[in-house]
Amino acid sequence: MIIKNLMKKSIVSVVLVLNSFFLFAQTNEEKMIKEIYKSSLTNSKCYSWLDHLSNQIGSRLSGSASAEKAVQYTRAQMETLGFDRVYLQEVMVPKWMRGEKETAYILDNKSKTNVPICALGGSIATSKSGLIAEVIEVQSLEELAALGTDKIKGKIVFYNRPMDNEQIESFHAYSGAVDQRYDGAKEASKFGAVGTIVRSMNLRLDDFPHTGAQSYGDIPKSQYIPTAAISTNGAELLSKKLKSNSKLKFYFKQSCEQFDDVLSHNVVGEIKGTEHPDKIMVVGGHLDSWDLADGSHDDGAGVVQSMEVVNIFKNLGYKPKNTIRVVLFMNEENGLRGGKKYEELSLANNENHIFALESDSGGFSPRGFSLECDDAQFDKIASFTKVFEPYLIHSFVKGHSGSDIGPLTSKNIVKAGLKPDSQRYFDYHHAANDKFDAVDKRELELGAATMASLMYLIDQNGIDTKQ
Amino acid sequence: MIIKNLMKKSIVSVVLVLNSFFLFAQTNEEKMIKEIYKSSLTNSKCYSWLDHLSNQIGSRLSGSASAEKAVQYTRAQMETLGFDRVYLQEVMVPKWMRGEKETAYILDNKSKTNVPICALGGSIATSKSGLIAEVIEVQSLEELAALGTDKIKGKIVFYNRPMDNEQIESFHAYSGAVDQRYDGAKEASKFGAVGTIVRSMNLRLDDFPHTGAQSYGDIPKSQYIPTAAISTNGAELLSKKLKSNSKLKFYFKQSCEQFDDVLSHNVVGEIKGTEHPDKIMVVGGHLDSWDLADGSHDDGAGVVQSMEVVNIFKNLGYKPKNTIRVVLFMNEENGLRGGKKYEELSLANNENHIFALESDSGGFSPRGFSLECDDAQFDKIASFTKVFEPYLIHSFVKGHSGSDIGPLTSKNIVKAGLKPDSQRYFDYHHAANDKFDAVDKRELELGAATMASLMYLIDQNGIDTKQ
Numbered sequence: 058m059i060i061k062n063l064m065k066k067s068i069v070s071v072v073l074v075l076n077s078f079f080l081f082a083q084t085n086e087e088k089m090i091k092e093i094y095k096s097s098l099t100n101s102k103c104y105s106w107l108d109h110l111s112n113q114i115g116s117r118l119s120g121s122a123s124a125e126k127a128v129q130y131t132r133a134q135m136e137t138l139g140f141d142r143v144y145l146q147e148v149m150v151p152k153w154m155r156g157e158k159e160t161a162y163i164l165d166n167k168s169k170t171n172v173p174i175c176a177l178g179g180s181i182a183t184s185k186s187g188l189i190a191e192v193i194e195v196q197s198l199e200e201l202a203a204l205g206t207d208k209i210k211g212k213i214v215f216y217n218r219p220m221d222n223e224q225i226e227s228f229h230a231y232s233g234a235v236d237q238r239y240d241g242a243k244e245a246s247k248f249g250a251v252g253t254i255v256r257s258m259n260l261r262l263d264d265f266p267h268t269g270a271q272s273y274g275d276i277p278k279s280q281y282i283p284t285a286a287i288s289t290n291g292a293e294l295l296s297k298k299l300k301s302n303s304k305l306k307f308y309f310k311q312s313c314e315q316f317d318d319v320l321s322h323n324v325v326g327e328i329k330g331t332e333h334p335d336k337i338m339v340v341g342g343h344l345d346s347w348d349l350a351d352g353s354h355d356d357g358a359g360v361v362q363s364m365e366v367v368n369i370f371k372n373l374g375y376k377p378k379n380t381i382r383v384v385l386f387m388n389e390e391n392g393l394r395g396g397k398k399y400e401e402l403s404l405a406n407n408e409n410h411i412f413a414l415e416s417d418s419g420g421f422s423p424r425g426f427s428l429e430c431d432d433a434q435f436d437k438i439a440s441f442t443k444v445f446e447p448y449l450i451h452s453f454v455k456g457h458s459g460s461d462i463g464p465l466t467s468k469n470i471v472k473a474g475l476k477p478d479s480q481r482y483f484d485y486h487h488a489a490n491d492k493f494d495a496v497d498k499r500e501l502e503l504g505a506a507t508m509a510s511l512m513y514l515i516d517q518n519g520i521d522t523k524q
Numbered sequence: 525m526i527i528k529n530l531m532k533k534s535i536v537s538v539v540l541v542l543n544s545f546f547l548f549a550q551t552n553e554e555k556m557i558k559e560i561y562k563s564s565l566t567n568s569k570c571y572s573w574l575d576h577l578s579n580q581i582g583s584r585l586s587g588s589a590s591a592e593k594a595v596q597y598t599r600a601q602m603e604t605l606g607f608d609r610v611y612l613q614e615v616m617v618p619k620w621m622r623g624e625k626e627t628a629y630i631l632d633n634k635s636k637t638n639v640p641i642c643a644l645g646g647s648i649a650t651s652k653s654g655l656i657a658e659v660i661e662v663q664s665l666e667e668l669a670a671l672g673t674d675k676i677k678g679k680i681v682f683y684n685r686p687m688d689n690e691q692i693e694s695f696h697a698y699s700g701a702v703d704q705r706y707d708g709a710k711e712a713s714k715f716g717a718v719g720t721i722v723r724s725m726n727l728r729l730d731d732f733p734h735t736g737a738q739s740y741g742d743i744p745k746s747q748y749i750p751t752a753a754i755s756t757n758g759a760e761l762l763s764k765k766l767k768s769n770s771k772l773k774f775y776f777k778q779s780c781e782q783f784d785d786v787l788s789h790n791v792v793g794e795i796k797g798t799e800h801p802d803k804i805m806v807v808g809g810h811l812d813s814w815d816l817a818d819g820s821h822d823d824g825a826g827v828v829q830s831m832e833v834v835n836i837f838k839n840l841g842y843k844p845k846n847t848i849r850v851v852l853f854m855n856e857e858n859g860l861r862g863g864k865k866y867e868e869l870s871l872a873n874n875e876n877h878i879f880a881l882e883s884d885s886g887g888f889s890p891r892g893f894s895l896e897c898d899d900a901q902f903d904k905i906a907s908f909t910k911v912f913e914p915y916l917i918h919s920f921v922k923g924h925s926g927s928d929i930g931p932l933t934s935k936n937i938v939k940a941g942l943k944p945d946s947q948r949y950f951d952y953h954h955a956a957n958d959k960f961d962a963v964d965k966r967e968l969e970l971g972a973a974t975m976a977s978l979m980y981l982i983d984q985n986g987i988d989t990k991q
Binding site: 094095098099222223225226227260261422424447448449451452478480481484497498499500503 | 561562565566689690692693694727728889891914915916918919945947948951964965966967970
C-alpha cells in the first residue's frame, strides 16, 4: 500500500510537474505572442517604410534606377535594426522597359473606340505605327489549337476567359486563367497570329489593364509577336462588338524593349542564432515590382512586413535560438533571379535552412499560412492553432508558399506563405492602382505580427520532426 | 449463433443505414451551401442594389426624404423576389438635421488653424456667430469628474482618448472609447462646460470627422451644450498646441436642429414556412444611415445582403420550412425606433421568433458569427464549423449580435450577427468616406452567401434545443 501510494504520489507529481511545465510554456508563449501583436499594432515601422518605398521611390521594376534605390533604402533601414550583419548579394537581372504609354482602339466599321491596354512584361514592341488586324476571340489555349492556322493566321488573338468568380480564394481563380497571359503569345505565334490581347487577370469589371510576365519560351525570335493586356471592361466591350461584327479590327501600339541584363541585388540581414547558429530561418518578400504603380501590395507589403519581424524582436529584446535572415529578393516578377541566386550561394556555403516564410500575397488582413512540408511538420504547425485563435488566424493549409523561397532545397525545410484575405488582391495586382492608399495600416501590421509569431513559435519549438 | 449473427447483421445494417443517412444529409447540405456561394458570387443582385441605394438615393438619415426613398425602393425590389407578402410597418422616428456645414478653428495667440469637425447627432447648434472658449483636454469621463466645476466651467471640454490600437477586433476598441461621444456633452454640462469636442471614433489618423449618436440624457434642456467630433489629425494637432499654450481658444459653429418626430417605416418581406409557418426566422439590417455619406458599409451592405439571402433561395428554388422574414429596420442610428416597433408588433401578434440574424458590421470579407444564445444552442451552431470551413468562415463566438434585433424577446430565440473582417470598419464608420467605392463586390457577396448558409442550416436543422 505504502509503495503503491508512493508510486501514485510520484506519478501525480510527475503529471503535476509536466502539467505546470506545459502550462508555463503555454503561458509564456501566449504572453510573447500578445506582446508581438501589441508591438506591431502600436510601435511598428512597417507602414512608414512602405510609405517611403511607395511614395518616395515608387515602382521598382528589375533593372530600373528605382529598384536600386529600394535596395539602398532597405539596406540602410535594416542597418538600424540590430542585425549582426546586413549585406547585398549581387545578381544579374533582366531589364525590360515599357517605353511610351500604349494606345489601342477598336475599329468597328468607321467608328473608333479607345480601350485601356498595357504591354505584358517581356513583350516586344509593335512597329512604330502600331499594329492593326482582325481579331479572333478564344477562351483557351485549347480552343486556339483547335482553330488552327487557317483561322488564326494574320489575326490578333484575343484571350477572353475570365477568372472564375465561383472560386472562394482568388488565387485559385488566377491560377485557372493566367496561362492565357503567360503562354498566349507563344502559342498564338505558332499558328501565325500577329499579336495577342489578353483579358486582364482581374475578378472585377473596371478600366485598369493588368500587366505581368509572359514568355515566348523557345520559339525563334523572328516569331515573337507583341502582346498586351486589356482592362476587363475593355475585354467585355471588344467581345460584345465582335459578336455583331466579326470583321472589326483592333489597333494597338507599344514601344517596349528588352535590354541586356544588368547588375542588381538581394538585400540580406542576419541575426546569428544563440543556440543553433547553423540552422537558418528565412523571412522575406520581393523588392522589385511591376512598373505601372508603387507595388504597395505586390510586394512592398511583404518587404516591410519581413523587416518588421526583426523590428518586433528587437523591440521585445528577443534573441532567436536559430539564425534568422530577412531576405529582400530582387526580380520575382520577371525572372526569379534573386531567389535562384540566394539558393545558389546557400548551396555553395553548404547552409542548412530549416524554415522559410514569404509574404507575397498582399498587405490584407492575415488569415493563416499556406505550407509546403510533410504531414508531421504540418501537424506540428497546426498545433499552434489555439495560440493564433485570439488573433483571428485560423487557416493552416498545405499549398504554395512563395516564389522566391521556391528554389530552396535544404533537406526537411518547411516553407510557408502568409495567407492574407485574398478577395481584393486582384483588384490591384500588377495594375496602376496598386498604390500606398490601397494598403490599410492595421491590416499590414497584423500581417507582420502574424509572421513574427510563427517565426517565434518555430524558433522556440523547432520544426525538424525527423530528429 | 444464427440469432446472434442476425442481430449482428441488424446492428450492422442499422449502423450502415444511419451512416448513409448521415452522409447523405451531410453531402446534401454541403452541396446546397456550395450552390449558395456560387449563386451569390455569380448571380447576385446585392451589389447593384447597393449601387442604387448609395449612388441614386444617398445618405438616409431618419426622417429625411431620402430615407423614405430607400423605403420605397427596397419595397419595390423586394416585390420582385417572390415573397408571399411585402409590407411596411409604420414607425415614428426622430428627425435631426445638420444644417450648414460646420466650421471650426484653433485660435493660438493670433494664429487661426482650421480643423475638420462635424456636429454629433442630436446636438444643439451653437449661436449663429459660433462659440469660442478656452479648451480643457481630458482622457475620460472620470478625469472630467475629478477636475470638477472649478476647472471646467466656461470651457470647451476636449475628449481625446484614442481608440485602443492594441485591440485585435476594432469593435472592442470602439466600445472602449465611445462613451466620450455618447455621454460626453451631458457629463461636461454638469460641470458648467459650454461645449464639447470629441476625438473621432477612428483607429487611423486622417482628416475625416466621424459623427454618431450622443445623448443629453435627462439633464434639463437649458443645460444642453453643443457637441461635435473632430478628425483624428485635428485632435492630435489640438492636443499638441494645448501642450505649448493651455490658454488657446477653440471656435466652432454649427446650425443643427432637432425637429418633431415624423412618420417612417420598416420594410418587411415574408415567406411562409412550409412546415413550421408559426416559427419565424428574421434576417435584416438597417435602412437609415448617417447623413455625411452614402452609408454603404453602415448599413447599406446589411440591407442588400439581407435581401440577397432571399434572392439566393429564390434562384435555387429553396422553400424554407420555417417562416422567413427580411426586415429592413428604420432608425438604428439615433433611436432604434424600428427595432422597438418590430418587437412591439410581434408581441401584439403573439409571434414566435426562433432565430434572428443581423448584418450591421460592414460589407467586408465575412469571418464568422457573433452569437447570443445558450450553450446548447451555441454548440449546435458551432457544429456547422466544418461545413463553413471551405468558405473561410471560422469564427463562431458568443457576443453582441445586432442592435435592431436586440429588442426581440421570444423565448429561446437565438440572435446572430454577421462578423466581417473588422480592421477597416472604423476608417469609414459615420464619416464622409463611407461610400459605394469602399465596398468590394466579392466581399459583399461572400457575406450574403454566409448569411444565407446559416439561415439554410438553421432552417434545416432547427435551433430550439429545449424541445
